[in-house]
Amino acid sequence: MQKNLFKLTLMGVMLLMSNFIFSQVTERERPKEWNQLTEGARFMDRFLPMKGKVLSSDTWGAGCVRPRYVDNGIEDGIWSYWGGNIRKGEDGKYHLFVCGWLECSPKGHMEWPNSYVFNAVSDNLTGPFKPVNIIGKGHNPEIFRAKDGRYVVYVIGGRYVSDDLNGKWKYGKFDFNARDRRIIEGLSNLSFAQREDSSYVMVCRGGGIWISQDGLSEYNQLTDQRVYPDVDGRFEDPVIWRDHIQYHMIVNDWLGRIAFYLRSKDGVNWVVDPGEAYMPGIAIHEDGHAEDWFKYERLKVYQDQYGRAIQANFAVIDTLKHEDKPFDHHSSKNISIPLNPGLLLTILDKKPITAGTKTIRVRVQAEEGFHPQTDMDINSLRFGASEEVNYGRGSKVLKTENDGNDLIVTFEGKGNGITENEFAPKLIGKYKNGKMLYGYARLPYIDYIEPILSARAPVFSASGKGLICDIEVQNFGQVSSQKASITIGYKKNGKTIKVASGIVPPLKPYEKMTLQLSGKGVFEQGKEYEQVATIYSGKKNISTFYQKKKVVE
Known part of the structure; x- marks a missing residue:
C-alpha cells in the first residue's frame, strides 16, 4: 500500500511538473492569410x-x-x-x-x-x-x-x-x-x-x-x-x-x-x-x-x-x-x-496619391555598399500600401532613370492601395543576388507632427441651472493646436447620451486648460456610468476617452 501511495505521489508530482512546463509554452494559431505573405x-x-x-x-x-x-x-x-x-x-x-x-x-x-x-x-x-x-x-x-x-x-x-x-x-x-x-x-x-x-x-x-x-x-x-x-x-x-x-x-x-x-x-x-x-x-x-x-x-x-x-x-x-x-x-x-535596415526612399510627387494616380516616382538613395542602379532586380519591385505589397501586390515598375548615384523609379499608379489613412508606403523586392530588400517612404503631403489633444475625466457638480462640467484638456503634440470641439456624454443601451459640449481653444505644445461647460441631464446617485469625452477637429474624431465612474456618490 505504501509502495502504491509512493507511486501515486510520484505520478502526481510528475504531472504537476509536466503541467508547469507546458504552461510556459503554447502554440499560437497563425491567421491563414499569413500564409500568403x-x-x-x-x-x-x-x-x-x-x-x-x-x-x-x-x-x-x-x-x-x-x-x-x-x-x-x-x-x-x-x-x-x-x-x-x-x-x-x-x-x-x-x-x-x-x-x-x-x-x-x-x-x-x-x-x-x-x-x-x-x-x-x-x-x-x-x-x-x-x-x-x-x-x-x-x-x-x-x-x-x-x-x-x-x-x-x-x-x-x-x-x-x-x-x-x-x-x-x-x-x-x-x-x-x-x-x-x-x-x-x-x-x-x-x-x-x-x-x-x-x-x-x-x-x-x-x-x-x-x-x-x-x-x-x-x-x-x-x-x-x-x-x-x-x-x-x-x-x-x-x-x-x-x-x-x-x-x-x-x-x-x-x-x-x-x-x-x-x-x-x-x-x-x-x-x-x-x-x-x-x-x-x-x-x-x-x-x-x-x-x-x-x-x-x-x-x-x-x-x-x-x-x-x-x-x-x-x-x-x-x-x-x-x-x-x-x-x-x-x-x-x-x-x-x-538587421537589414531598409532602403532610403523619397517620394518625388507632391500631389496626394489615390487609386486614380497614374504614376508614382520614388528616389532610391545610394549608400555605402549599395548601388541602386546596379544592385536591384528592378522587375521584382512592388510599391504601395503595406496591405498590398506585403502580399505580393502593389504597383509595378514602368521605368527607371539615373540621378547621380541614385535611381529614380517610376511605378504605375494602378494597385498602389494608398488611402487617406496611409502614412508610410512600402517597397518590397529583391537584390540581383536574390536576397530581400525593402524600404518605407514618407508621403510629402502628410503632416507628421500634429497636435495631440487629450482630455481627463469630466467632473460634474450641481448648480442652480443644472450641471456644471469641468474637464481638463492638454496638448501633448509638438505643435500648437487649432480650435477644436469637445463633447461629453455617457453610454446607454448602445447609444451615447450627450451631456455637455464646448470649444477647446488653441493650445501650445504641452499647454493644458480646464474648460467649464454647462451640462444637462440627471445622474442617479451611486450608479456607475460609462462616460465618454470626445474631441473633434471639424468632423474628425481625434481623441476619445472612456471611463466607468459613479458620477454622484
Whole structure:
C-alpha cells in the first residue's frame, strides 16, 4: 500500500511538473492569410546572419546552442546576463547596459529580482562585451539620453542618471500621472523613444502610451487601453523606437513565443503589420548553422544615423527558466543579431496619391555598399500600401532613370492601395543576388507632427441651472493646436447620451486648460456610468476617452 501511495505521489508530482512546463509554452494559431505573405512582409525577414570569430562548443548550454559564437554579445561562467541595450559613447566604444546575477545563486534563474546593472564595453557593435562597471541594483535596463543631454538607465521601479557613461550614476524614481486612466498591468518593462523636439514617448508593459516633455519630467498617460494586437497574447517586453520615417514597436507574447510588429505616425496611434516580428530560430550563422535558443526576450535595437534599426539584441536562455539551476550547464546571455535596415526612399510627387494616380516616382538613395542602379532586380519591385505589397501586390515598375548615384523609379499608379489613412508606403523586392530588400517612404503631403489633444475625466457638480462640467484638456503634440470641439456624454443601451459640449481653444505644445461647460441631464446617485469625452477637429474624431465612474456618490 505504501509502495502504491509512493507511486501515486510520484505520478502526481510528475504531472504537476509536466503541467508547469507546458504552461510556459503554447502554440499560437497563425491567421491563414499569413500564409500568403511575401518575403519582406514580416519584421522577422529582416534578421541577418550572426557575426562572430570564436565558434566554440567548450562552453555552457544545451547541445542545441553549441557550438556558438561565444564572442557575440556577452557571456561568461560567472554571471547569468539578461536584457540590455547599446549606446555608443564619446570614447568611441559601444556600451551595453545589461543586467545579471551570479550563475551560482541558490535560486538559479529565479534570482533575477536581485539583478545588478552592468556597463559592459566592446570595440565592436556585436561584441564581445566585458563588464567594466556596476551601476547598481536593477532589472531589465534600457538606456536613453534625456533632452538635457544626461544619460538615463531605466530599471524596473526606478532609474539611474549620469552626465557620463563612464561616470557616477544617481538612483531616483520617475513620476507618473495616469490622468484618470487605468494603468494596464502596472508600470514595468518600460521602453522609450525620443520625439522630434527631444520629448519622449514611452510604452509600458501593458501597452499604455505615456509622454514626458524631456524624458525625466513627469510621464503622462494618454491611452485608456492597450495598443497591442487584439489577440489572446501574454504580452511583455515592448520596445519602441523612431526613425526618419515613423515610429516602430515590437511586443512579445512570452507564452506563445511569438512577437508582433506595429508602426505609428505619431507614437500614440498604432497599426499592426502581419506576420511574426520574431520567434525562436532567428539566430543563424552565415553557413546556416543555428543557435537554437529556447527563448528570445527583452529585444532592444541599435539605430543608425537615420534612426533605422541595424541590430537587435536579445536576452536568450537555452532551457525553461525554472530549469536553470546553480552550478549547472544552463545559463542566459545577451546576443547580437544584425538587421537589414531598409532602403532610403523619397517620394518625388507632391500631389496626394489615390487609386486614380497614374504614376508614382520614388528616389532610391545610394549608400555605402549599395548601388541602386546596379544592385536591384528592378522587375521584382512592388510599391504601395503595406496591405498590398506585403502580399505580393502593389504597383509595378514602368521605368527607371539615373540621378547621380541614385535611381529614380517610376511605378504605375494602378494597385498602389494608398488611402487617406496611409502614412508610410512600402517597397518590397529583391537584390540581383536574390536576397530581400525593402524600404518605407514618407508621403510629402502628410503632416507628421500634429497636435495631440487629450482630455481627463469630466467632473460634474450641481448648480442652480443644472450641471456644471469641468474637464481638463492638454496638448501633448509638438505643435500648437487649432480650435477644436469637445463633447461629453455617457453610454446607454448602445447609444451615447450627450451631456455637455464646448470649444477647446488653441493650445501650445504641452499647454493644458480646464474648460467649464454647462451640462444637462440627471445622474442617479451611486450608479456607475460609462462616460465618454470626445474631441473633434471639424468632423474628425481625434481623441476619445472612456471611463466607468459613479458620477454622484
